[in-house]
Structures are given as C-alpha cells and as structure tokens.
Amino acid sequence: MRDFLDDRPIKLRRDRPAATTSGRLMFVVVGLCLLSGLLILLDRQGWMGVVRTSLQQALVPVARVGTNLRDSATGMTAFLGDAGLRERITQLELENSRLHEELLRYQQAQVENLFLRQQLAIEQKHPWKLLGAEVIVRAPDAGRRVVLLARGAQDGLSSGMAVIGQSPGGPAALVGIVESVNHATAEVLLLTDVSSQISGRVLHGERTSVGLVQGQWQLGSRMRLVQVDRTMPLAPGDPILTAGLTASLGLPLNLATVPPNIPIGTIEQIETIEQYQQAELRPFVDPDQVRYVWVILSQDD
Amino acid sequence: MGDTQPRRLEELLARELLRGLTIVGLGLVQVTLLITPLGFSVPLLLLITVCKVLVSVDSPSPERDILRTLRLALYGGITLDLLSATDLGVHILALLLATLFVMLVTHRLRVEGLFIPLFAMLGASPIYELTLTLASDSRPTDWLIYSRFILLPALFMALIPTLPIYFSLRWLLHRQKEKG
Numbered sequence: 104m105r106d107f108l109d110d111r112p113i114k115l116r117r118d119r120p121a122a123t124t125s126g127r128l129m130f131v132v133v134g135l136c137l138l139s140g141l142l143i144l145l146d147r148q149g150w151m152g153v154v155r156t157s158l159q160q161a162l163v164p165v166a167r168v169g170t171n172l173r174d175s176a177t178g179m180t181a182f183l184g185d186a187g188l189r190e191r192i193t194q195l196e197l198e199n200s201r202l203h204e205e206l207l208r209y210q211q212a213q214v215e216n217l218f219l220r221q222q223l224a225i226e227q228k229h230p231w232k233l234l235g236a237e238v239i240v241r242a243p244d245a246g247r248r249v250v251l252l253a254r255g256a257q258d259g260l261s262s263g264m265a266v267i268g269q270s271p272g273g274p275a276a277l278v279g280i281v282e283s284v285n286h287a288t289a290e291v292l293l294l295t296d297v298s299s300q301i302s303g304r305v306l307h308g309e310r311t312s313v314g315l316v317q318g319q320w321q322l323g324s325r326m327r328l329v330q331v332d333r334t335m336p337l338a339p340g341d342p343i344l345t346a347g348l349t350a351s352l353g354l355p356l357n358l359a360t361v362p363p364n365i366p367i368g369t370i371e372q373i374e375t376i377e378q379y380q381q382a383e384l385r386p387f388v389d390p391d392q393v394r395y396v397w398v399i400l401s402q403d404d
Numbered sequence: 405m406g407d408t409q410p411r412r413l414e415e416l417l418a419r420e421l422l423r424g425l426t427i428v429g430l431g432l433v434q435v436t437l438l439i440t441p442l443g444f445s446v447p448l449l450l451l452i453t454v455c456k457v458l459v460s461v462d463s464p465s466p467e468r469d470i471l472r473t474l475r476l477a478l479y480g481g482i483t484l485d486l487l488s489a490t491d492l493g494v495h496i497l498a499l500l501l502a503t504l505f506v507m508l509v510t511h512r513l514r515v516e517g518l519f520i521p522l523f524a525m526l527g528a529s530p531i532y533e534l535t536l537t538l539a540s541d542s543r544p545t546d547w548l549i550y551s552r553f554i555l556l557p558a559l560f561m562a563l564i565p566t567l568p569i570y571f572s573l574r575w576l577l578h579r580q581k582e583k584g
Contacts, residue, residue: 132500135477135496139493139500140493143491143539146491146492146493151492155486158482159487162428165432166435169435169436172437173436173437173439239436240436241435241439242488243435243439243445243484243488244445244488244533245444245533245554245555245557245561246554247489247536249488251487251489282489320443321544321553321554323549323553391443
C-alpha cells in the first residue's frame with residue numbers, strides 16, 4: 104500500500120510452497136542415502152567386485168585419453184625455447200641422474216661392506232624385474248593420495264608390490280605401494296598419504312639406522328622419518344632407502360614384496376623427541392607429479 | 405495409438421542414458437583434466453550439483469528439477485567412486501548430503517545475488533569432504549590440521565568457480581525454457 108501511495112512499483116513476491124523440503128523429495132533423498140550406505144557395505148564385503156571391475160574397465164580407456172590430453176597440453180610449453188639448449192639440459196639431466204644413482208649405490212655399498220652383508224643387487228644396475236605402467240587417474244579428493252595404474256592382475260601385479268618412478272635428474276625412487284589389484288587396473292597408495300608407513304634405512308657416512316617413513320600430505324608436509332635412534336647422527340641431505348624389514352622376516356605379509364634399498368628421499372629437517380629422532384623428508388620423486396611408473400615384480404637375488 | 409507408450413519409454417531411456425553419459429564425462433574431466441599442480445582437484449561435480457539445486461529451488465517446478473539433480477548426484481557419485489578407488493557409494497553419499505544441506509538451507513530463501521551460492525558452497529564443501537573422509541575410514545588424527553590442510557584448500561578450490569558455474573547454469577536453464 105505504501106508503495107502504491109509513493110507511486111513506486113510494488114515488488115511482487117512469489118508465494119512459493121516449500122517444494123524443496125516436500126515429503127516426496129525427502130523420501131527420495133533419504134532413500135538414496137540409504138542406498139549409498141548399502142552400496143558401501145556391499146563393496147566392503149567384496150560383493151561389488153565384479154560390477155566395479157567391469158565398470159572400471161569401461162571407464163579406464165576414456166580416462167587414459169583425458170590424462171594424455173592433459174599431459175600433452177602441459178608438454179606444449181616444452182616446445183618453447185631454444186632446441187639446442189633443451190638438448191643440452193636433457194643431456195645434463197641424464198648425466199646428473201646417472202651420477203646421483205652412482206653416488207647412492209656407492210653409499211649403500213659402503214654400509215653393506217661394513218656390516219659384512221652380501222648384497223649383490225647393489226652392484227647391479229637394475230636388480231629388479233620391472234613392469235612399466237601409466238598413471239591414468241589421480242584421486243580427485245583432497246583427503247586421499249592414491250593413483251590408478253593401467254596394469255592389473257592380468258599383468259602379474261599383486262598387493263604390496265613397490266612402485267617406483269623417476270624425475271629428470273634424479274634416481275629411480277619409491278613412490279608408493281600397490282594397495283589393491285583388479286583385473287586390468289591397480290590402486291597405488293602413495294608414500295605421501297597419511298596412512299602409508301614403510302620401514303626406511305637412513306645412511307650417514309658409514310653408519311646406518313632404521314626408522315619408519317610415514318606419509319604426511321594430509322598433515323601439511325610430504326613425508327617424515329620417525330623412530331630413529333637418538334644416538335644415530337643425522338644430517339640434512341642424508342639419503343633414506345627402504346629397509347625391507349618385512350621381506351627379511353619371511354612372513355606372508357603384503358609389504359614382504361617390497362625389496363630393500365629402493366631410494367625414497369633425503370632428510371631436510373631433524374628434530375629430537377625423547378629417545379628418538381625424527382626428520383622431514385624430501386622425496387626423490389614427487390609422487391603427486393608422476394605420470395609413468397614401474398612396478399617391481401620381483402628382485403634378482 | 406498402440407505404440408505410443410513404448411516409444412515414450414524408449415525416449416525416456418535414451419534421455420536418461422544421455423544424461424548419465426554426460427555426467428560420467430564430467431566426472432572424467434574432473435579426475436583427469438582438472439588436477440592442479442598442488443594436488444588439489446576442482447570438485448566439478450559437487451559444484452554442478454550444488455549450483456543445480458540453487459537454480460532448481462527458484463525454478464517454476466522445483467521438485468522435478470531437484471529430482472533431476474539427485475540423479476546427477478547419483479551418477480556423478482558412482483563415476484567418482486569408480487575412478488578414485490573409494491568404496492562404491494562414498495561419493496554418492498557425500499554429494500547427496502551436500503545436496504540435502506543446500507535444499508534445507510535454501511527452501512525458504514529467494515536465491516538471488518552473489519552471496520547465497522557462495523554461502524551454500526561454504527557449507528556444502530566441508531560436508532562433502534567430511535563425508536568422504538569419514539566414509540572412507542581415513543579418520544584424521546588431528547582435526548585442526550585436517551581443517552587447515554584439507555578442508556580449507558578444498559573449500560577454496562570449490563569457492564573460486566562457484567559463481568561462474570552458478571550463473572552459467574542459470575543462463576543455460578533460462579535459455580532452455582525460452583526455447584521450450
């Protein structure tokens with residue numbers, strides 16, 4: 104009325120029933136929530152395995168096309184710049200990578216000789232039997248660090264196998280562990296995930312000590328080495344390798360297939376807590392950036 | 405006269421299939437093309453679901469449009485579950501709870517302006533991430549750290565494209581209605 108007297112157009116409000124909270128809609132939403140809860144339960148019991156595998160197989164080729172598209176878009180920037188310079192950089196990166204690997208092997212050999220352990224694998228350039236695999240999908244959620252590989256049980260993969268990658272100029276290093284395997288795909292838990300834990304051996308000069316490498320991505324960093332004996336001298340830059348403790352126990356556990364002496368990363372910062380030391384680690388290979396990885400199927404003894 | 409019903413059913417099935425395939429395509433885009441260098445992904449399907457609810461709330465037939473959005477959450481959730489190695493149903497539940505939140509919050513509101521889509525996403529994104537975390541059995545040990553390093557970055561990744569997606573969807577639906 105006031106609007107009318109003021110000669111202003113009245114802004115009509117549409118009287119809308121609360122359709123978004125109608126009984127039918129609520130029934131559908133609750134029904135769908137229950138359905139998804141049932142699906143979760145069935146999948147955890149392993150009843151959805153066949154459905155999941157067949158649907159995944161249908162999606163994987165398409166996902167691979169998408170990933171290749173993204174990679175080629177990223178790689179387009181590499182065409183910019185001088186060709187000769189790029190060639191030189193590539194050569195230097197290769198040389199750097201070779202020298203880095205040689206240095207690591209030398210350090211490992213020193214430690215092994217000191218403790219009179221026979222590790223012929225260290226003398227060999229490639230002690231592992233590898234299988235190359237493309238990373239087709241990364242987890243879309245912020246809370247989990249997993250990748251999906253385009254290899255599965257049909258290629259000989261099984262849970263607990265070590266997955267390595269290589270950055271330009273760096274050594275081949277561990278990026279994760281195969282968590283579960285389907286017929287044509289495998290899910291890899293990255294080392295940086297908070298639920299990832301693996302025994303690691305830290306090298307410092309001629310001394311060595313064992314600790315636990317834990318993922319820290321969800322806690323704001325990448326990896327941390329914990330439970331290292333306080334008497335062990337540590338310094339930034341000291342390399343960490345897999346200890347292969349589970350394998351040495353000879354128990355039928357998943358991690359028994361992870362061989363020792365796979366490079367993991369180097370120490371960045373050290374702190375001492377009570378009887379133990381812990382250190383922030385810088386991985387040799389950034390697990391979040393790998394596009395192509397190798398699964399260690401077995402190790403030559 | 406006799407074959408009218410089968411033809412309609414075929415048409416409905418074809419439409420549903422097309423809708424499903426489009427959502428699967430969007431899910432594939434999210435997991436392959438939208439991964440950022442820092443490891444965070446733009447939650448495209450969450451964004452579309454939330455914005456679609458907001459557009460539906462103000463449409464002439466909200467119930468029908470919201471039912472369509474629920475189907476979007478269902479198909480999108482299955483796609484993400486298949487592509488991200490979570491148990492089947494985890495992403496569906498997360499998307500549905502985010503949708504339910506937006507439905508409940510906006511049922512008495514007129515969705516206008518810039519702030520309601522942003523506020524809706526401000527609530528929906530943590531619900532989505534928390535559901536994913538709790539339903540995946542990966543409960544964080546420290547909730548404060550979890551909020552700083554997971555919830556907040558994920559929230560920013562969701563908030564940035566909210567307005568462009570909301571206005572694009574609204575424009576698209578208006579255009580469809582004008583044509584119809």
